[in-house]
Amino acid sequence: MDKDFTSRRRRELIIAAFFAALAATVPLFVKDVYIQNIMVLTLMYAALSQAWNILSGYCGQISLGHALYFGLGAYTTALLFTKFGVLPWFGMLAGGVISAVIAMALGYPCFRLGGHYFSIATIVIAEIALVLFQNWDWAGAALGIDIPIHRDSWLTFQFTRSKLPYFYFALVLACIAWLVTWWLEDSKWGYWWRAVKDNPSAAESLGVDVFNSKMGAAAVSAFLTAIGGSFYAQFVSYIDPESVMGFQFSLLMALPAVLGGIGTLWGPVLGAVILIPLTELTRSYIGGSGRGVDLIVYGLMIVLISLARPQGLVGLFSVSKKAVSR
Amino acid sequence: MTALLETRGITQRFSGLVANSNVSISVGRGEIVGLIGPNGAGKSTLFNLIAGVYTPSEGSIWFDGEDVTRLRPAARCQRGIGRTFQVVKSFESMSVIDNVIVGALVQNTVMREARRKAHEVLEFTGLGARAAVPASDLVPAEKRRLEVARALATEPKLLLLDEVLTGLTPTEAQTGVELVRRVRDTGITVLMVEHVMEIVMPLVDRAIVLDLGKVLVEGKPTEVVRDPKVITAYLGDRHAVGS
Numbered sequence: 204m205d206k207d208f209t210s211r212r213r214r215e216l217i218i219a220a221f222f223a224a225l226a227a228t229v230p231l232f233v234k235d236v237y238i239q240n241i242m243v244l245t246l247m248y249a250a251l252s253q254a255w256n257i258l259s260g261y262c263g264q265i266s267l268g269h270a271l272y273f274g275l276g277a278y279t280t281a282l283l284f285t286k287f288g289v290l291p292w293f294g295m296l297a298g299g300v301i302s303a304v305i306a307m308a309l310g311y312p313c314f315r316l317g318g319h320y321f322s323i324a325t326i327v328i329a330e331i332a333l334v335l336f337q338n339w340d341w342a343g344a345a346l347g348i349d350i351p352i353h354r355d356s357w358l359t360f361q362f363t364r365s366k367l368p369y370f371y372f373a374l375v376l377a378c379i380a381w382l383v384t385w386w387l388e389d390s391k392w393g394y395w396w397r398a399v400k401d402n403p404s405a406a407e408s409l410g411v412d413v414f415n416s417k418m419g420a421a422a423v424s425a426f427l428t429a430i431g432g433s434f435y436a437q438f439v440s441y442i443d444p445e446s447v448m449g450f451q452f453s454l455l456m457a458l459p460a461v462l463g464g465i466g467t468l469w470g471p472v473l474g475a476v477i478l479i480p481l482t483e484l485t486r487s488y489i490g491g492s493g494r495g496v497d498l499i500v501y502g503l504m505i506v507l508i509s510l511a512r513p514q515g516l517v518g519l520f521s522v523s524k525k526a527v528s529r
Numbered sequence: 530m531t532a533l534l535e536t537r538g539i540t541q542r543f544s545g546l547v548a549n550s551n552v553s554i555s556v557g558r559g560e561i562v563g564l565i566g567p568n569g570a571g572k573s574t575l576f577n578l579i580a581g582v583y584t585p586s587e588g589s590i591w592f593d594g595e596d597v598t599r600l601r602p603a604a605r606c607q608r609g610i611g612r613t614f615q616v617v618k619s620f621e622s623m624s625v626i627d628n629v630i631v632g633a634l635v636q637n638t639v640m641r642e643a644r645r646k647a648h649e650v651l652e653f654t655g656l657g658a659r660a661a662v663p664a665s666d667l668v669p670a671e672k673r674r675l676e677v678a679r680a681l682a683t684e685p686k687l688l689l690l691d692e693v694l695t696g697l698t699p700t701e702a703q704t705g706v707e708l709v710r711r712v713r714d715t716g717i718t719v720l721m722v723e724h725v726m727e728i729v730m731p732l733v734d735r736a737i738v739l740d741l742g743k744v745l746v747e748g749k750p751t752e753v754v755r756d757p758k759v760i761t762a763y764l765g766d767r768h769a770v771g772s
Contacts, residue, residue, distance in 0.1 A: 208644065391634050398620050398631045405618035408580060410606035410635035410683055466622065 212389060215468065219385070222472075223378050230367055237487075239366045243438065245479040246373035247431055252459035252471035253380035254427035259457065260466035261384075261393065262420035263400025264314070268325030269456045271332045272302040272425040274448030276432025278336065281348045281442055284359075291360040295433040299426040306425030307418050314417045329453060336444040347443025350436065360437045369438050376434060377472070380427050384468055387423070396420055400466070428456070455482075462508060464515025473516050477508075531594060533558045533718050534579065534687055539588035541574050548574040550742040551588070556687065561709065561719040563733035563750070565726060567763050571742040572722045573615065576691055579720070580612045581605040593686060607635055611685030613676035615692045615722075619664040626651065626660040628675055632682030647682055654678040654708060670701045677708065681717075688712060690721040694728045706732050726763075730754060738762065 226246070233239060251273065259265045279301055280294030289297075313324045337345045355362045362368045387393045395416040398406035403413050436442050463474025481504060485497040512518050532555035541549040549571045556562045566572050577583050579590060581602035589598045597605055606612075611632075620628045629647035637643040651657045654674050659667065667675060673693050680688055694705045709732060713719055723729040730736065730750040738745045738753060740762040746753055753759055 389640055391638070391640070394627065394631050394634060397623055397627070401620035401622055402618045404582075404602075405614065405620065405679075406631065407602045408606060408612050408614070409632045409679060410603050411631065412603055 212385075215385065219378070219381055223374065226374055227371070230370055236366060239370060241480050241483045243366060243369050243373050244483065245475050246370070246377045247434060247438075248455060248459055248479050249472045249475035250373070250377040250380040251428055251431040251456045252463075252475055253377070253384055254424050254431065255456040256460040256466065256471050257384060257387070257396075257427070258417075258420045258424035260460050260470070261387075261400065262396035262417055263466075264417055264420065265322045265457075266325045266424075267322050267450075267453045267457065268327075268329030269424075269428050270448045270450060270452035271325075271329040272306065272428040273432035273435070273452050273456070274332065274336065274444070275302045275305065276429030276434075277436035277442050277447040278342060278348075278432075279429070280433040281350055281436045282342060285348055285350060290358060291433065291437050295430055298429040298433045302425040302429035302432075303422040306421040310418050310421045314414060314421075326450070326453070329448065329450065333444050333448045333450075336448060343443070345444060347441065347446070350440045350442075352440060361440070369434075372434060376431065381468070381472065383423070383427065388468060392416065392419055397466070458505070462505065462516060464517035467515065467517045469517050469520075470515050477516070478505075532556060532591075533593060534720065535591040536575070536579065537589045537591065539575070539578060539585045539590065541571075541578060541583060542586045547742055549578065549585070552739070552742070552744055553588075554737050554744060554747070556718060556720050558686075558718055559713065559716065560735060561713050561721070561733045563729040563736040564720060564722045564739065565724070565729065565736055566739035566745070568724070569741075570739040570762075572724075572739055573691070574742075575739065576612075576689060576722050580610060580689055606683055606685075609684075609686035610689065611680035611683045611687070612689040613673075613680050613691050613693055615695075617669075617672040617676055619667070619672050619675055621663070621665040623664055624660070625656060625662050625664055625667065625675060628664050629678050629682045632679040635683040646684075650678050650682045653711070654681065655704070670697055673697070673705070674708070677712075681712065685717060687718045687720060690719060692722055692724060694721075695724055702728055726754065 229242065230239060233242070255266065255269050276295070276298035279298030280291050283289035283294040283297060284291055309328055313321055316324055336342060342348065352361055352363055353359055355364055357368070395406070395411045398409065398411050399413050399416050407413050432447060435447065459474030459478050460471040461474070462478055463472065464470030482501060485501045489497045489500060508516065534556040536552055536554050539549050539552045540547065552575060564572050564575065574583070578585050581597070581600055581604070584599060589596055591597065592605070592608060592610060595608065597608065620631065626647055629650055630643050633643040633646040633650070637646050648657070648660065651660050654677055656671065656674055656678055659671060664672070664675060677690070677693060690709070694702050697705060706728070709719060709721070721729060721733070733750055735748065736750045736753040737747045738759050745762055746756045746759050
C-alpha cells in the first residue's frame with residue numbers, strides 16, 4: 204500500500220519533469236512572437252491558477268479577489284524599481300511577503316465567514332483596493348506606472364528583443380507553483396486543508412486547527428500569486444490599476460483550476476493549457492468586431508466543457524485508474 | 530485511581546431551554562460506559578460538551594486530571610478525547626485512507642508514520658480492503674466504521690461514540706459491538722451514547738440514564754433496566770412496575 208503511494212507520487216514527479224522539459228524545447232520550433240506571447244501567458248496563468256487552487260481548491264475557501272494579490276505583486280515591484288531603484292528580483296520577494304501578510308490580515312476577520320459570504324467579501328475587498336490604487340497619486344493613480352526600459356538584462360529583468368527569457372521564467376514559475384502544490388499535497392497542511400474543505404467540524408474534532416489552516420493556505424496562495432503579478436509587471440512593462448487589479452484577473456486565475464479540476468494537482472495546468480490559448484485566439488480571430496462574438500464563442504466552449512466534465516478535465520485521465528480500483 | 534473523565538455540576542442552557550442541569554458523571558479508566566435516555570434527554574448536549582463543541586453555562590469538565598472546560602474540540606482531541614458523529618461526517622472528497630490520515634496526524638508528525646498508523650487502524654476496524662476507495666463510495670455501515678477509525682487514529686484515551694450502533698442491521702450491529710470490545714481491550718476507555726437499550730446493555734460495564742437533562746439512574750446495566758424510574762422515563766407511567 205505504502206509502496207503504491209510512494210511510486211504514484213514519484214510517477215507524478217516524472218510526468219511533470221517530462222512535460223516541463225517538453226515545454227522548454229517548444230521555443231526551438233516556434234519562432235512566431237505572437238504564439239510565444241500566448242505561451243508565456245499560458246504558463247503564467249498555470250502558475251497563478253495553481254496558487255489560487257491552494258486556497259480555493261484544496262482548502263475550499265473560494266476567493267474571487269485574487270486580483271488584489273496579483274496587483275500588489277505588480278505594484279510593489281514596479282514602485283520599488285521606479286521610485287527607489289530596487290531590482291525586480293527583490294521587488295518580487297517583497298511583493299510576495301506583503302501579499303502574504305495582507306492575505307492573513309484580511310483572513311483574520313474573513314475566515315469567520317462561511318461559504319459564499321467569504322467569496323463575496325473577497326470580491327468587495329479587491330474592488331476597494333482597485334479604487335484606492337486608482338486614486339493613489341504617488342502610485343500613479345489611474346494612469347499607472349511606466350517601467351522605464353534600460354537595456355536587456357537579467358539583472359533588471361527586462362527584455363525587449365526576445366520573449367524567450369520571459370518564457371523560461373514563466374516556465375520556472377509554473378514549475379515552482381506545481382512543485383509547491385505537489386509537496387504540500389502530501390504534508391500535514393495538505394490533509395488539513397482538504398479536511399477543512401470537506402467538513403470543518405469533523406476536522407476540528409480530529410485535532411485540525413481550522414482557522415490557522417485557512418491562514419496558512421491564504422499566505423502561500425497570496426505569496427505565489429504576487430510573484431506572478433511581479434512577473435507580469437516586468438513582462439508588459441506598463442501597469443495601471445485596471446490592468447493588474449481588475450476583476451477579470453480574479454476570474455482568469457480561478458477558471459483554469461475550475462475547468463481543469465478544482466483541488467487537483469493537474470487541474471490548473473490542464474485548464475490553463477486549454478483556456479488561455481482559447482481566450483487569446485478567439486480574441487484575435489473573431490474578436491475586434493465590437494460585437495463580442497469572441498466572448499460568446501468563448502463562453503459557449505466553457506459551458507460545453509463544464510457540461511461534459513463537471514468534475515473537471517482531469518477526470519478524463521483518471522477514468523481508467525478508477526475502473527481498476529473498483 | 531482518579532476518574533479519566535469527570536463532569537462537575539454541568540448546566541447547559543440554550544436561550545431559556547435547560548438541556549443539561551447539574552450533571553455530574555465520571556468515567557473510570559478502561560470502562561465502557563453507556564449514556565442512555567429517551568429522546569430529548571440531553572444526551573447529545575452532554576456528549577458535545579465533553580467533546581468541546583459547547584462550553585457549559587455552569588460547571589466544569591475534567592479530563593485526565595486537567596480542567597478542559599474552556600478548550601476547543603481540537604485541543605481536547607490532542608489531549609486524548611476522540612469522537613464520532615451521529616450523522617456521519619466523512620471527508621467525502623478524500624479516500625478512506627486519507628480520511629484516517631487526518632486523524633493520525635495528531636500524534637504522528639512524519640507523513641510516512643501517519644500513513645502507517647492509518648493502515649493499521651483500517652485493518653483493526655475491518656476497512657483495510659477499502660483503503661483506496663473514495664469515502665463517498667462507502668455504504669452507511671462502513672461510514673460508521675470510518676468514523677470510529679478516524680477517531681481511533683488520533684490515539685485517544687477516551688473514545689466518545691455517538692449512536693454508532695443505531696440503525697444498523699443486527700449483523701452489522703454485532704460486528705460493531707465486537708469492535709467496541711476490541712477497542713476497550715487495547716486500553717481505550719469508551720463512553721457511548723445510544724438510544725436503543727437492547728444493543729448497548731450487554732456491552733457496557735455501567736449505564737448512566739439521563740432524563741429531562743438530569744442524571745436519572747446510574748449503575749450496572751442489569752439493575753438499570755429494571756429500575757422503575759427508567760421504565761417510566763422510556764415508556765411512561767402506565768408501564769412502570771407496580772403501578
